[in-house]
Amino acid sequence: MRQMGIDYVKIGDKLARSILASDGQILLGKGVLLTAGYLSKLRGLGITAVYIEDEQFQDLQIIDPISDDTRREALHNVKVATDAIRSGRSIDGTKVKKTVNSIVEECIANQGVLMNLMDMRSTEDWLIPHSVSVCIMATVLGIARSLDRNRLMELAVGGLMHDVGLTKVPKEILQKGEDRLSDEERALYEKHTEEGFALLRRIQELSVVTAHVAYQHHERVDGSGYPRQLTGDDIHLYGRIVAVVDLYDKLVNGTLGAKPVLPHQACEMLMGLSGRYLDMELVQLFLKNVATYPSGISVRLSTGEVGVVVDQNKSIPMRPVVRVLQERYRFVETKEYNLIKDTTVFIKDVLR
Incomplete structure (x- = not known):
């Protein structure tokens, strides 16, 4: 494929x-x-x-940190939770933890696998798939950061529920680009961090530190974030982790009205923001665990040849293995470039 x-x-x-x-x-x-x-x-x-x-x-296999069944279950349970909040009902914290436990278990079992699958999602209700993706990526980054099992659970629950406060924001605001919000609309949007904190604190089954993920994921290490303009390590580690993966997911999926960018472009943008908005150490760790050029994507090489990324090099994610497209491939020997070994060849462009 x-x-x-x-x-x-x-x-x-x-x-x-x-x-x-x-x-x-x-x-x-x-x-x-x-x-x-x-x-x-x-x-x-x-x-x-x-x-x-x-x-x-046909031999190309794209390995996801979690199974399709677990992803579907997570999407369903986040939908149930957001519907409950919108209708004034409480969230079942036990069910949230059960969902997150499956995600954490599978991410641990598959650790060492680059985050490689591009999420083909609908824009009809971006909040739900965004929340699940942030949970998965935060868990992978937490594993890379050597967090223990209990801390991974706290982080993953916080990642899954980080934007729960957006259920209190009018849908017409959520469909607009952030750069097109009026001052009044922006104030309502930014209020979601405080709303999320208040909602999660009331769920007895969840640790209060998970509520701080919702509260702090828009803080920036230089103090330019919100709601409290925290700086550096005053932002909880979980908040700094979710800030990185939240922005990455929004960049590659075009959340909030923005045009999506390709993964390699998003990686460059994260690097440009590290040390100012985002924790530099966490950005660097994240980039070691995400495929710069995901498997299955078509690229143009510096040789002029067009090919498809068929495998990843964990040690240097920006140098994958590329198989050249052959019009008469049944009669021609397969040609591949391993860009770690073929050092004079590089990816010139990504084709969509």
Whole structure:
């Protein structure tokens, strides 16, 4: 399989990975043949790329830190939690911890695997898949930071619920770009950190430190964040971790009306913000654990050849293994560049 921009998918191409709704339900299942109607529906949902079957890359396996079943369960339970808050009901903290326990267990079992799967999500309700992705990435970063099991649970619960205060923000504000908010709308939006803190503190089953993740994930190490303009280590470690992965997920998925950027661009942007807005040590650790060029993505090499990333080099994520696209691949020997060994070759562009 390989990833392909929705505008380049052909009618009859076969879906290689299921596309999920924000609540975990399967919108289109793996193996479905894409029709004009399906492609129109996907565009309408804001989905810009999909994974399709391709015989030349049938051996390509994209390993996710968690299973599809666990991801679907997490999406469903976050949907239940956000619906409960919006209707004035309380959150079941035990169910939240059970969901997070599965995520933590699988991330620990799969540690050493680069975060490599691009999330083909709908823009219909971005808050739910965003929350799940932040939880997963925060857990992976926490493992890399050598946090023990109990602290990983606290961090992961905080990551899953970090934006719970946004359930109190009008939906029309959430659909606008942050740079297009009026002063009044921005004040309402920024209030979500305090709202989230208050909501989570009331859930007896959850540690109060998880509430501080919701409170502090928009603080910045130089003191320019909100709500309290904390600096450096005055921001809790969990808050600093979630600040990094929260921004990365928003960059690559275009949350809040912004146009999404590609992973390698998001990595560059995080580096540019490290030491000022984001904790430099945590950014550097994160970049060692995320695929700069995810497997399945199409690239143009400095040789002029076009290929697909088929494997990752954990030691240097920005130098993956690329298999060259061959029009007559059945009759031509497979050609691959391992960019750690083929040092004179580099990725010139990412194709969508």
